Amino acid sequence: MSHAALCGLAENPALPPDLLDRLVETADDEVAAELAYRADLSHAHAVALAARSPETAVLLAYEGKLTAADIDPAAQPDAALALLDESAGLPEWAALLASDPEVARRKKLAACPGLPPDVVERLASDPDMGVVAQLAESTTVREVIERLARHPHAEVRRGAAGNEAAPPELLAALVRGDFPPALRCLVCDREQVPFVHDPECPRLDCDLPPGAACDGSHQSTVDDMYYAALWNPATPAATAAVFADHPSAHLRRPLAARTDVPPRVYEQLAADPVPYVRSTLAENLSVGEGLVRLLADDGGYDVQRTVASRPGLPLDVVLRLAGAGKTGAARLPRIADASPDEVRELARSPEPRVRMLVALRRDLPDAVRDALAEDPDAKVVKCVAPHPGLSEAQLRAMVDRHGVRVVAKVATNPDASPELLEDLTRHVPPVRKVLREIARRPEATPTSLLVCLEEHQARPLAAGHPALPPALIAELTTDPDRQVAQAAAANPSLPPAMMRALLDAEG
Template sequence: MNHVLCGLSANAALPPELIDRLIAVADADLAAGLADRADLTHAQAVALASRVKESATQLAYAGRLTAADVDPSEQPDAALALLDEGAGSPEWAFLLATDPVLERREKLAACPDLPSDVRETLGADADVRVVAELALGATPTLAARLARHPHAEVRRAVAANEATPPVVLAALLTGEGLPPAQRCLICEREETPFVHEPQCPRPECDLLPGASCDGSHESTVHNTQQTALRNPATPADAAFRFADHPSALLRSALAARPGLPSEVYRRLAVDPVPGVRADLAENPAIGADLIRSLADDRGHDVQRRLAYNPRVPLDVLIRLAAVTKLGAILLPRIAAASPAEVEELAQSPNPAARMLVAERRDLPTGIRDALATDTDAKVVKSIASRPGLSEAQLRAMVDRHGTRVIAKVAANPDASPALLEYLTRHEPPVRRTFREVARHRNATGAALRNCLADAQARPLAAGHPALLPQVIVELLTDTDWQVVQAAAANPSLPLAVMSDLVPQL
C-alpha cells in the first residue's frame, strides 16, 4: 500500500486534475479513498468504477453511480448495492435471484421491496442462509409461512422480524401450533447427539460454542425463544410464562421487556442470577418500589444498570452515583430533569449529584459558571468541556485542579489558541491533552508541534490544517504509516508537493 497516495486520495484540497491522475493509477486501496470523496464527479465515479471493479459497490452505496451506469451481469455486487438502496432496476432482482454465488443471493434477500416472484424464488432457495435472510425482513404473510419452514434456522430468523404476526411469534416462542422443525445447522453437519465443545480444534468450524442437537434442535430452539422474547411484537401473555424458565438467558430477555404484569417483574427481581436482575433494573417499565429495592442490590452490574433507568428517582440516582462507576455520560434521568431539579442538583452538598448535572450541555449560565468553580475536581472535570466558558474560567480550572482536569479543558470547543499552547507545555504533561489539542479546531502550529512528541497524538496533529506546511512535508517520510497518511491528507499540504507526489499520466 502506498500510504502517501492513499492519504492524498482523501485530501479535501486535491484539485480535480490530480484526482483524475490518481484515478488513472488507482488500485483497490487508492480507490477506497477516492470513492469516499464528497467532490467526486459523476464522470470521475464512472471512470473509477471502470478502472477498479471492486470500487463500483462502494460508489453505488455512496450515490455516485446510477442504474444506467451498472451492468448487473458484469457488476452484480454494484447492482445489489443499488437494489439495497432502492435505486436499482427491479429486473435485476430476477437475474440475481438465481446467481450461482450464495453471498449474492443472500444479499439480495435482504434488499427492500423485492418483487413477489423474486421473494418466492428466494424462499425456495436450496441454501438455508438465503431463506433465513429473507425471513428477517419478510412481510407478515410471508413470515407466517416461513415460520413453518422445516429448518429451525429459518424459524429463528422469523422470530427476530417485528413484522411477524404476534400469534406466530407466540407459536415460535412456545412451540404450540407449529409442526416440529426437521433439521438445524448442527444436525445437518454432525451425527447427533452432538454438543460443540467450546475450544473446537477445527479451524473451519463456525458453530457457536455449546451448540447442541439431540434430534430436537435444542440450541437453535433456545435461540429462537430468546429472539422472540426480545421481539417487542411478541405477546406479553406468551412471554411471561418464561419467568421461571431454567434458562437464565431467557429470563434475562424477559426481564428487559415492557408490558409485563407487575407480579412477573417482582419474581424476576429476586432471580438468583445477577444478570437477570441487571436487565430488569434498566427496564423503564418497573415500578418505584422495585427500583428502590434494586438500588440496594450489590449483584454484578445491577446498580449501574439501574442508574440508566429513565424512571429512577433522583435521590436513588444520587445514591447510586456515589457507589457505582457510571462514567462521564449524561444519564437519561438527568437529561429529563426539570429546571427546578437541575437547580436542586447543582446546589446539592453531595458532589456526586453536582457531577451528574454537570454533564448537561444546556445548563443555565449561572449554574454552569457556579459548577466551573466547584471545589470538587470531579465536578469541574464534568463541566470543563462544556461550551460557553471563558478563557479565564478554563485557566482557573487548570490552576486549581491541574492534571485532573487539563484534558477536559483541552477538549472545550471554546478553548483559545493561546490556552491550547499553554496546555501542551503543562508540567507534568498529560498525554490525553495532546490528543485533544491535536484534534482541536483552534490549535496553532506551535501547539501542534508540541503534540507531535506524543505517539498517539502524532497522526492527529499530522492531519491538522494549522500545522505548518514545511512540517507536513517532513512528516511524509515519517516511520509511522498513520502519520504519513494523515500528512498526505492534510489540506495545507502545498499544491506543488501534491502534484509532485501524484504520478504523471
C-alpha cells in the first residue's frame, strides 16, 4: 500500500471506527497530521497522536484537542508552547521554557501572551537579541517596553517600534532619535563594517536578510524600525507624517496606508513618483473624493484597479474606469451595492465591460439576468453563466452561441443538470478546464467522471468524487500519481472492505 493511500484513509470521513483506531496506533508524522483534522477524532486519539508525533501535538494543541493535562512540557516543549500561545498552558511551563537551549523556542515563548513577570525579566536579558526583540514587540508590560525601546541593540528597538501596546509618546521619541544611539545591530554583530549583505549570498549558514547593511549607523535595522513604527497605529500621526518626504518609497508606502495623517500628506503622496505608493494610497478609505478622482486618472501600475475596488466609489468613476478596461475581473463593491435602478441602467450600458461588472453579481433580477444571458458579447455571457436561476435551455444556448469561451463557466452553474454536464465533457473542441469544474460538481455522473479522469489536473478531483464506481475508486488507490491515490483513498464511497484490505496490506 502506498503512503499516499494511508494519508487518504486518514482523511476519509467514512472510515470505520476500528480502522481509525488502527491508523492512530501506527501513524507517522504525515498520517498523523491528516488525522488531526478529523471531526470524529476522540480525546484519547488526540493524546495518542501527540505521543507519536511532536509536530502533530502542536497542531492538536492549536486545534483545541489537547489540554494542559495532556502535555509534559519537558518531553513536548513545542506543544506546551502552542498551549501557552493559546493562553491554555500552565504558568510554570513558561519558567521551564525560558531556559530551553533552543533559541527558536525561547523566541516563540517571548511572543506568548500573559507571561509571568519573572519570565518576562529573564527573556528581557536573554543572550540572543532575537529573543529580546520578540519580547519587545509582543509584551504588554509598559515598563518593559519603555526599557527595551532604549536597548543598546538596534534590533530590540525595532521590535519595540512595532508594539501596539507601546505608549505613543515613547514611539515618537524612538522615531525622532531622542534616545542615545544604538551600539550594535545584527549586521555588525557578525560582520566587519562597513558591510552590505549580498542578496545572492552563497553562504548556506547565513540568515541575514537581503540588503542588510551597517556602516556603523546600523542603517538597515534603523529603517526596519521606522517601517515597523509607521505600520504601528499607536505611532502618533504627526510623527508618521514626517516620512512623506523620506527618500525611501519603502517607508512612504506604510504612510500612504495610514488613516490618521493630515490631508496634505495624502495630497503629497498622490504625486509620489513610485506607483505602488500611489496604489496603496488609492486603497486608503480615509482619502477624500477629490484625490480619489485624481487617482482614477493615474495610469501607474495597479493604481486604477485599486481605485475601482474601493467601496462607495462614485458610480461615474466606476464607469470611466470600466470603459478604460481598468477594473480587472473581480466583483466591485460599488457594483455590489448598486440600487435596483442602477443595476437595470448598468445592464443596458453600451459598454460591454460595464455589463460584465453587473453580470458578476449573483442576485440579479430575473429580467436583468435573462437579458445578460443573451448578450452578444461572450465576456458578458461568461460572467453571468454561473448565475443561479438560469434554465437548462438558456445554458445550452450560451454554449451554442459562444462555445469554448463560456463552456467552463456554464459547468459551474448550480442549476446545470447532470445531463448537461455530461454533454459538456464531450464538447468539441474539448476544454480542459471544464473537466476540472465538472469533477468538483456533486451532480457529476460516473460517465462524466470517467472523462474527467483523462485530464491530468481533473484526475485527482474525479478520484475523490463519491459518484465514481467503487471498483474504480479501489483501483485508483494504487495510482502512480500520489494526489490521485490519496484522493481515491479519501473517497467516502471506497468500500469499507477495501479500506480494511488496504490497511491489512500495510501490515
